[in-house]
Amino acid sequence: MTETIRARAMGRPLERLDGRDKVVGQAPYAYEQQVTDPLYLHPVQAVIARGRINAIDTADAESLPGVVTVLTHLNAPRLTGDGDGDDRELWVLQSDEVHFRGQFIGVVVAETSEIARHAADLVRVEYERWPHDVELSADRDDLYAPDKVNAGHDTDTDVGDVAAALADAPVVVDHTYRTPMEYNNPMEPHATVAVWDAGGLTMYDSTQGVHVVRQRLAPLFGLDPGHVRVVAPHVGGGFGSKGAPHAHNVLAGLAAQVTGGRPVKLAVTRQQMFSVVGHRTPTIQRIGLGAETDGRLTALVHEVVEHTSRIVEYAEQTAVVSRMMYAAPNRRTRHRLAALDVPVPFWMRAPGEAPGAFALEVAMDELAVACGLDPVELRIRNEPDVDPESGRPFSGRRMSECLREGARRFGWESRDPTPAARLRDGWLEGTGVAASVYPRIMQTGNRAWVRYGPDGRYEVGIGAVDIGTGTWTALTQIAADALEVPVEEVRLRIGDTDLPEAAVAGGSGGLSAWGSAVVGAARAFREKFGRHPSAGDEATGTAPESPAAEDFSMYSFGAQFAHVRVHADTGEIRVPRMLGVFTVGRVVNPRTARSQFVGAMTMGLSMALHEEAVLDPRFGHVVNHDLATYHIATHADVQDVDAIWLDEEDPRSNPMGIRGIGEIGIVGAAAAVANAVHHATGVRVRDLPITPDKLFH
Amino acid sequence: MRPLEYRRAEDPRRAVTAVAGRPGAMFLGAGTNLVDHLKLGVARPDLLVDVSHLPYDKIEPRPGGGLRIGAAVRNSDLAAHPLVRQHYPVLAQALLSGASPQLRNLATTAGNLLQRTRCPYFQDVTTPCNKREPGTGCSALEGYNREHAVLGASEHCVAVHPSDMAVALTVLDAEVRVLGSGGERTIPITELYRLPGDRPDRDTVLKHGDLITAVDLPGLPMAAHSAYRKVRERASYAFALVSVAAAVQVRDGAITDARVAFGGLAHKPWRAYRAEEALRGVRVSAAPGDTLAEATTAAPIAAGGAASTGENAGGTSTVEDLRAAADAELADARPLAHNAFKIPMARNTFVAVLRGLLREEGATR
Ligand SMILES: Cc1cc2nc3c(=O)[nH]c(=O)nc-3n(C[C@H](O)[C@H](O)[C@H](O)COP(=O)(O)OP(=O)(O)OC[C@H]3O[C@@H](n4cnc5c(N)ncnc54)[C@H](O)[C@@H]3O)c2cc1C
Numbered sequence A: 001m002t003e004t005i006r007a008r009a010m011g012r013p014l015e016r017l018d019g020r021d022k023v024v025g026q027a028p029y030a031y032e033q034q035v036t037d038p039l040y041l042h043p044v045q046a047v048i049a050r051g052r053i054n055a056i057d058t059a060d061a062e063s064l065p066g067v068v069t070v071l072t073h074l075n076a077p078r079l080t081g082d083g084d085g086d087d088r089e090l091w092v093l094q095s096d097e098v099h100f101r102g103q104f105i106g107v108v109v110a111e112t113s114e115i116a117r118h119a120a121d122l123v124r125v126e127y128e129r130w131p132h133d134v135e136l137s138a139d140r141d142d143l144y145a146p147d148k149v150n151a152g153h154d155t156d157t158d159v160g161d162v163a164a165a166l167a168d169a170p171v172v173v174d175h176t177y178r179t180p181m182e183y184n185n186p187m188e189p190h191a192t193v194a195v196w197d198a199g200g201l202t203m204y205d206s207t208q209g210v211h212v213v214r215q216r217l218a219p220l221f222g223l224d225p226g227h228v229r230v231v232a233p234h235v236g237g238g239f240g241s242k243g244a245p246h247a248h249n250v251l252a253g254l255a256a257q258v259t260g261g262r263p264v265k266l267a268v269t270r271q272q273m274f275s276v277v278g279h280r281t282p283t284i285q286r287i288g289l290g291a292e293t294d295g296r297l298t299a300l301v302h303e304v305v306e307h308t309s310r311i312v313e314y315a316e317q318t319a320v321v322s323r324m325m326y327a328a329p330n331r332r333t334r335h336r337l338a339a340l341d342v343p344v345p346f347w348m349r350a351p352g353e354a355p356g357a358f359a360l361e362v363a364m365d366e367l368a369v370a371c372g373l374d375p376v377e378l379r380i381r382n383e384p385d386v387d388p389e390s391g392r393p394f395s396g397r398r399m400s401e402c403l404r405e406g407a408r409r410f411g412w413e414s415r416d417p418t419p420a421a422r423l424r425d426g427w428l429e430g431t432g433v434a435a436s437v438y439p440r441i442m443q444t445g446n447r448a449w450v451r452y453g454p455d456g457r458y459e460v461g462i463g464a465v466d467i468g469t470g471t472w473t474a475l476t477q478i479a480a481d482a483l484e485v486p487v488e489e490v491r492l493r494i495g496d497t498d499l500p501e502a503a504v505a506g507g508s509g510g511l512s513a514w515g516s517a518v519v520g521a522a523r524a525f526r527e528k529f530g531r532h533p534s535a536g537d538e539a540t541g542t543a544p545e546s547p548a549a550e551d552f553s554m555y556s557f558g559a560q561f562a563h564v565r566v567h568a569d570t571g572e573i574r575v576p577r578m579l580g581v582f583t584v585g586r587v588v589n590p591r592t593a594r595s596q597f598v599g600a601m602t603m604g605l606s607m608a609l610h611e612e613a614v615l616d617p618r619f620g621h622v623v624n625h626d627l628a629t630y631h632i633a634t635h636a637d638v639q640d641v642d643a644i645w646l647d648e649e650d651p652r653s654n655p656m657g658i659r660g661i662g663e664i665g666i667v668g669a670a671a672a673v674a675n676a677v678h679h680a681t682g683v684r685v686r687d688l689p690i691t692p693d694k695l696f697h
Numbered sequence B: 001m002r003p004l005e006y007r008r009a010e011d012p013r014r015a016v017t018a019v020a021g022r023p024g025a026m027f028l029g030a031g032t033n034l035v036d037h038l039k040l041g042v043a044r045p046d047l048l049v050d051v052s053h054l055p056y057d058k059i060e061p062r063p064g065g066g067l068r069i070g071a072a073v074r075n076s077d078l079a080a081h082p083l084v085r086q087h088y089p090v091l092a093q094a095l096l097s098g099a100s101p102q103l104r105n106l107a108t109t110a111g112n113l114l115q116r117t118r119c120p121y122f123q124d125v126t127t128p129c130n131k132r133e134p135g136t137g138c139s140a141l142e143g144y145n146r147e148h149a150v151l152g153a154s155e156h157c158v159a160v161h162p163s164d165m166a167v168a169l170t171v172l173d174a175e176v177r178v179l180g181s182g183g184e185r186t187i188p189i190t191e192l193y194r195l196p197g198d199r200p201d202r203d204t205v206l207k208h209g210d211l212i213t214a215v216d217l218p219g220l221p222m223a224a225h226s227a228y229r230k231v232r233e234r235a236s237y238a239f240a241l242v243s244v245a246a247a248v249q250v251r252d253g254a255i256t257d258a259r260v261a262f263g264g265l266a267h268k269p270w271r272a273y274r275a276e277e278a279l280r281g282v283r284v285s286a287a288p289g290d291t292l293a294e295a296t297t298a299a300p301i302a303a304g305g306a307a308s309t310g311e312n313a314g315g316t317s318t319v320e321d322l323r324a325a326a327d328a329e330l331a332d333a334r335p336l337a338h339n340a341f342k343i344p345m346a347r348n349t350f351v352a353v354l355r356g357l358l359r360e361e362g363a364t365r
């Protein structure tokens, strides 16, 4: 167990330290960074899904007044390396090949963004079209098992004899569940400003990790990492899509090399985001549950088919949730991929757990119905004593408490399980429950420094980023407690590769990783300079060891409850209430934490009822590539969404006792809504999103 | 987006001349639809004549009854107008169900009428579309057509008209006043919009350079008893999957007049003449139950649930008549691969709206 720091500032609902600047418009996001005499970029995108560029005519574009140049694969600066592996996504303008529709095949550099956009329209391209294939199905004959799935998990697992257990089980639930292709749509679309001068490359970027951008781009541009600086003081959301640099970063880096030192600005449009910044793969999931008549699981099968792009393999870890969630002695999980001519999939909030828990938690609801058991009780009966996958004890698993506390607050006891039995004012009413889980992820390699300033304040530096989650505030609270001073005496510096190495804001592990390093630095500082330092004193530190991580299985848990109304005539679905109860270790800042939980649950509501990117197999593009047609929940859809958490600290996790909170709220949320829709209507919808047409029968 | 010339019109006739004489010219209202199309490359005008500041911003009672709505009246102002709310609730409700408050604060009456389809292929210049580029083919026909037409479509185009307001104006028998090169004329709104046929590029019968100056509503006492119901997946900020505008008149326990129009089903607001015919004479039995679902087994998603067992002797036969009227209208509906649900959804919505109106009517008697 690591020694924890005493909570003085931690646990207080501090207002966001950057809140005022954001409200008055003084917090500069990437695109708003003041640079001298910039040029503007507009990409040219491929309109075929696979093939080769035979000819590309930029003459009309280049003759437009205000156009500086048009870069294509014919004249763009060369990248360094062999363009293999994950770099294939970033291998921009290096060849004449087109791998997916919407791929960047050129970029206009111009004096204004309007001219650049106009000129991009004037570029003429002749293609040689090759047949393409973007259709996922479970009966394709080219499905394959990847070596590993995302986050380093095993592709398949087998424990016990699933086939025999299923055959013997008195109760069996075995169905296929589907989730569609989905898109992160952070409020701030991806944007980057690049400056290439004698000192190297400086990039103001909308990213979840400044160091990861540097680490990926420096070798591509043949630069020493010390000659690449990435700056990101404020970021308007990412949800995973900004967790690594994408093609637009490379495009800006290439363009910046040909402007004689003038900065270039590139704002990705909302429509372009549907091609170049990642998406959640569609999934086809078979869940097979075998159980005794009292609901105790004997077998759990979770087999997943999903897609990846042909150029870069991204294998979502959809079934991993079924490896540790319930005490089924016989378990089998599988991940199979189809490599298609689609844009490169990538992280989207709770990759793996979000789609995986939808399938598992709807299946559990079906099992509850099949056994005539209350779904809360069914889950409690299947609570494991130790992690079924690793055999280790959990550092804290209070899921039953979450379920019971949620049930109490939600008024669950009075629930009549009969489906389609409550009609009020023309609306069928129902309630549903689902469990939530998310692993505690500890990213390594973080450092921080502490400096004592002449003004009597402690400056704390680390290359972390605030993507809107509240890092500025929560990390300041951690630093204050680590130094045992009031928050007013701490000045945080983040969002710059000139600061010490920091992990990406991802896996709900940003604050854990950065906070641990800050604690390490504070301890080093106090050890060296004591409680009365002099101006200029400085110490650097890294995260303390966490030996317990070897011995314990660490996850956050939760229970989600949803109340839905379904219009009996039209099938319209509304969600008057959602409640989440979570156990996540310590909560550093209740105010910013609440917005993470409620925000993620809202995203789960949106996943349940609205979000679906429609791929047109003929063209290979997402048909509904804007926010008018790719529906996300509106304000009017989000009524009473509330989240609470159990009082807790997890000293085995890290010196702050935290496990991470950013993603768990989306896990299980869609299942709770789906289960409530079944309770309301008697119709079991197993493919998201649940739209009115699926309720007509 | 291409550079273009912008002119603010000071005089209607000169505006008409400017646009009529130049094939690449277009009128600009608030631009909430047209400016999007400029950015997407869907519209490529070389001149925009801004008509949103012409003196067409008034809503005035007409001498013989009815209202004249200026072409530049903003959607928000129209929806909030006391005379509209009192005498034409269907219109106020339709407007308020559309877009968002910000958009409605800007959008003009004429612009709303002439907004173009939201077919995603129409809005994407990289895919074929007969409406945008005649002769290139219809991508929706064999593509993603969940929101497309089930009535009156052709093999050349299966798009639907997106306006909510226009559906309400269609049941009200509004007339559109137009100033063209040849002078002023009036077009009944039921004749303004076209079915796609083999010319889907033409949404309306208007000619290039025709300026809409006003919309006239007739004095129509039964319109005080009217309603608009829009069905959509999310609670706000979405176009209709299906919508119904209706007005009824009841005398001596029977429907004597009814007007109904569907939105979301066709290339134009769909006036349901056949259903209207079937409705005339329907007996309204004693105070029906609270909701359609309680009185009918038609509630599709409730099959086997409470709705099918809920009984209401008084309402049931009326509901059956209403359903028969809807079926009369929808008999010719032809679903595409992804939109068959629109037919039962339209029928249910039709019955629900009429039933609601009949109940109100019952309550006021
Ligand atoms: C996100 C979003 C959601 C929306 N949701 C809905 C919805 O749910 N329901 C709904 O009904 N609408 C919806 N709308 C559409 C909105 O109602 C229209 O954009 C608006 O009504 C258009 O009015 P405008 O004045 O901006 O027209 P403009 O965009 O200026 O013009 C539209 C067309 O009308 C022509 N025009 C304008 N004025 C005249 C005139 N006086 N004479 C002749 N031609 C003229 C223009 O040339 C152009 O072709 C939505 C729009 C958006 C962007």
Ligand code: SF4
Residues within 6 Å of the ligand: B117, B119, B120, B121, B122, B128, B129, B130, B131, B132, B137, B138, B139, B140, B141, B148, B156, B157, B158, B159, B200
């Ligand atoms: S339905 Fe009409 S608007 Fe849509 S693609 Fe076909 S022709 Fe174009």
